Structures are given as C-alpha cells and as structure tokens.
Amino acid sequence: MERTKLDIWVGIFVIIGLAALFGLATKVGNLTSNNIKETYSVYAHFENIGGLKPRAAVKAAGVVVGRVNSIIFDTEAYHAVVSIDVDKRYVFPKDTFANIYTAGLLGEQYIGLEAGGDMTNLAAGDLITQTQDAVVLEKLISQFLYSKASEEDK
Amino acid sequence: MNNLLNIIAGLGSSFRSKMIRLGAGTRLFFLIIIYSADSFKRIGLTIREIYFTGVLSLVIIVVSAFFVGMVLGLQGYYTLEKYGSSEAIGVLVALALVRELGPVVTALLFAGRAGTAITAEIGLMKATEQLSAMEVMAVSPIARIIAPRFWAGMISMPILATIFSMVGILGGYFIAVLVIGVDEGAFWSQMQANVDFSNDIVDGAIKSIVFGFACTIIALFEGFDAPPTAEGVSRATTRTVVISSLAVLGLDFILTSFMFV
Numbered sequence: 001m002e003r004t005k006l007d008i009w010v011g012i013f014v015i016i017g018l019a020a021l022f023g024l025a026t027k028v029g030n031l032t033s034n035n036i037k038e039t040y041s042v043y044a045h046f047e048n049i050g051g052l053k054p055r056a057a058v059k060a061a062g063v064v065v066g067r068v069n070s071i072i073f074d075t076e077a078y079h080a081v082v083s084i085d086v087d088k089r090y091v092f093p094k095d096t097f098a099n100i101y102t103a104g105l106l107g108e109q110y111i112g113l114e115a116g117g118d119m120t121n122l123a124a125g126d127l128i129t130q131t132q133d134a135v136v137l138e139k140l141i142s143q144f145l146y147s148k149a150s151e152e153d154k
Numbered sequence: 155m156n157n158l159l160n161i162i163a164g165l166g167s168s169f170r171s172k173m174i175r176l177g178a179g180t181r182l183f184f185l186i187i188i189y190s191a192d193s194f195k196r197i198g199l200t201i202r203e204i205y206f207t208g209v210l211s212l213v214i215i216v217v218s219a220f221f222v223g224m225v226l227g228l229q230g231y232y233t234l235e236k237y238g239s240s241e242a243i244g245v246l247v248a249l250a251l252v253r254e255l256g257p258v259v260t261a262l263l264f265a266g267r268a269g270t271a272i273t274a275e276i277g278l279m280k281a282t283e284q285l286s287a288m289e290v291m292a293v294s295p296i297a298r299i300i301a302p303r304f305w306a307g308m309i310s311m312p313i314l315a316t317i318f319s320m321v322g323i324l325g326g327y328f329i330a331v332l333v334i335g336v337d338e339g340a341f342w343s344q345m346q347a348n349v350d351f352s353n354d355i356v357d358g359a360i361k362s363i364v365f366g367f368a369c370t371i372i373a374l375f376e377g378f379d380a381p382p383t384a385e386g387v388s389r390a391t392t393r394t395v396v397i398s399s400l401a402v403l404g405l406d407f408i409l410t411s412f413m414f415v
Binding site for chain 2: 020
C-alpha cells in the first residue's frame with residue numbers, strides 16, 4: 001500500500017484511540033466532576049467514625065463542598081482526628097456541626113456540615129468542636145433491646 | 155524402575171527446555187531494545203506494522219466490544235432488577251469493561267488476530283531463509299523485522315483496549331438506555347460517581363500495556379524460534395495463541411491482586 005495512505009490510516013487509528021480515552025476520562029470517569037480545586041483544611045474529632053474513608057464526600061445541604069483528606073487515630077485522647085478539605089468558595093461559621101451520615105441504608109458514609117449561627121467563620125487549621133459520631137447499627141440494636149427489656153421488667 | 159526414571163528424566167528435560175526458551179525469549183527482548191534505535195531511524199517500518207496489527211484489528215475489536223457491552227447490559231439488568239437497583243447498570247458495565255474485560259478480551263483477540271499473523275510471518279521468513287539473507291546483506295533482522303513489530307504491538311494494544319472499553323460502554327448504553335429504558339441521567343451519573351480516573355481507567359491502561367507486551371513478545375519469539383518447516387510454523391502459531399492466552403489470564407490475576415486492593 002502507498003506510504004501516505006498507510007500514515008493516514010495509522011493517524012486515524014491513533015486519533016480514535018485518543019478520542020476513546022477522552023470519552024472514558026470525561027464521560028465515564030470522574031475527571032471532570034472533581035472540580036474542587038483550591039481548598040482549606042479544618043479538623044474534627046470523632047469518637048467513632050464508623051466506615052468513613054479518606055476521599056469521602058463532605059456535604060452541606062446535600063451539596064458536595066469538600067472531601068475527607070485523612071483520618072488518623074490520636075493515641076493521647078483516643079479519638080479519631082479527621083482532616084477535611086473544604087472548597088475555598090464556601091465558608092462556614094465557627095460553630096458548624098459535623099455529623100457522619102450514611103447515604104441510603106447501606107451506602108457510603110459521608111460528613112454532613114450544618115452551619116451554626118456564629119459571626120466568625122472557620123479558617124484553615126481550625127477545629128470543628130461540635131461533632132456527631134457515625135451510627136453503629138449494633139449499638140443501636142443493643143440499645144433498643146435493652147430498653148425493651150427494661151420496659152418488660154416494670 | 156527404569157520406566158520411573160524415564161518419567162522423571164522426561165519431566166526434567168521438559169522443564170529444562172522451557173527454561174531455555176524463557177531465557178532465549180528474554181534475550182530476544184534485550185536485543186529488541188538494543189536494536190530499537192536503529193529501527194526507529196526508519197519509522198515507516200513501525201507505522202506499517204501499526205497498520206497491520208492495530209488498524210486491521212479495529213473491526214474485530216469494535217464489533218466484539220459492542221456485543222460484550224450489550225451482553226453485560228442485558229445480564230446486569232436482569233440481576234440488578236431483582237434488587238431494584240437497575241440504575242446501577244452503568245457502573246456495572248463501566249467497571250467490568252474498564253477494569254477487566256477491556257484489557258483481557260482485547261488481549262485475547264489481539265493474540266488471535268495479530269499475534270498469529272506475526273508468528274506465521276516471521277516463521278515463514280525464517281523457513282524461506284529471508285532472515286539469513288538479510289544477515290548476509292549486513293541488515294540486522296532484529297532491527298528490520300522484529301523491533302518494528304514489537305513497538306507496533308506495544309503501541310496498538312493500549313489503543314485497542316481503550317477503544318474496546320469505550321465501545322463496550324456504548325453497547326451497554328444502547329441496551330440499557332435505548333432498548334430497556336433505564337434512566338439515561340442515572341446511567342451516566344452513577345457511572346461517573348463510581349469510576350475513578352486514576353484508579354480504574356489508568357489501572358486498566360496499565361494492564362493493557364502489560365498484556366500488549368506479553369502477547370507481542372510471545373508471538374515474536376515463537377516465530378523467531380520456530381523450526382523452519384511447514385509443521386514447525388504451524389505448531390509455533392498454535393503455541394502463540396495458547397501461551398499468550400494463558401499468560402494474559404495469569405498476568406491479569408496478578409495485576410488485579412496488586413491494583414484493586
């Protein structure tokens with residue numbers, strides 16, 4: 001076959017490949033939906049994080065406003081220290097609540113932020129003092145059983 | 155007693171000959187690397203081989219990808235439907251294709267379509283003493299024949315696997331959304347939420363590169379090592395398909411256990 005014709009076909013082949021990769025990246029993967037760019041990090045202490053994982057979503061009113069950056073265990077106070085990256089576009093008052101919720105009945109866990117009424121805002125490196133732990137199903141069931149048992153005792 | 159000894163000796167000699175072939179294959183790989191610079195001076199040779207291994211494989215890859223995607227869409231829908239989560243069909247199709255089926259099925263088809271052609275061609279060149287003739291003319295057959303085919307395989311395979319994954323997802327989309335009627339928005343948005351670019355898509359690409367390497371080097375070595383007879387070439391071609399397929403599946407297990415912890 002002629003040399004130029006060959007080159008054209010190979011060029012088309014490579015372009016189709018790049019187009020497929022572009023399609024995978026934008027349409028199938030999450031390369032475009034990760035539009036959180038500049039962030040500031042705040043911290044929160046939890047007694048129990050349940051199944052929270054790094055890169056889990058941080059939501060306020062259901063909108064993703066950040067990601068969990070890292071989770072470490074503090075051996076002095078025996079609680080989990082969760083570092084949260086919040087998008088720079090969003091500010092929250094100092095007395096914001098951080099709760100660990102579960103998406104759906106068996107879904108992934110995420111952190112929900114509920115704004116308080118403080119006049120000053122959270123800055124980078126601040127600690128969110130008011131937190132609520134993840135709901136552990138076993139604990140909930142045992143609490144329920146204990147309260148049932150004590151009711152029957154009466 | 156003598157029989158038993160013969161069996162043990164047979165085991166040993168077959169192991170030894172396999173090890174020798176493995177060593178010879180590794181040496182061929184290093185020779186290819188050494189002669190690559192020479193062969194890139196005539197880049198047209200590599201482009202020609204990309205045409206034969208890549209462009210001509212495009213039809214079989216696209217058609218089988220579309221069917222694989224459609225089957226995944228159908229099977230996934232029937233099962234997910236029982237749990238009332240048929241919207242997750244997009245995630246299922248995309249993850250299955252990007253992580254596993256894209257690279258693996260492409261490599262198996264590649265071994266059958268391009269690998270056999272490489273083995274038969276080189277084996278026949280050897281049988282008709284074209285390779286020896288080149289050496290007499292002071293043209294290195296590695297630089298002129300082997301290296302361009304090696305790089306063509308290494309370049310074509312990831313591109314083919316990417317196309318396979320994308321076309322397969324379109325096949326799943328065709329069945330799930332257009333035929334069955336799963337919600338289109340949920341199909342794509344759940345897929346985007348659960349397919350990670352750096353984990354899933356890049357790992358799939360790494361797999362396809364490794365498989366491309368394995369299939370190409372096996373095909374080249376089998377052709378280069380084939381006894382210069384009609385029977386030898388036919389056996390080498392068979393071995394190419396068998397060894398490539400086994401290598402791809404074995405490597406797939408190893409890579410998967412590394413990648414998706």
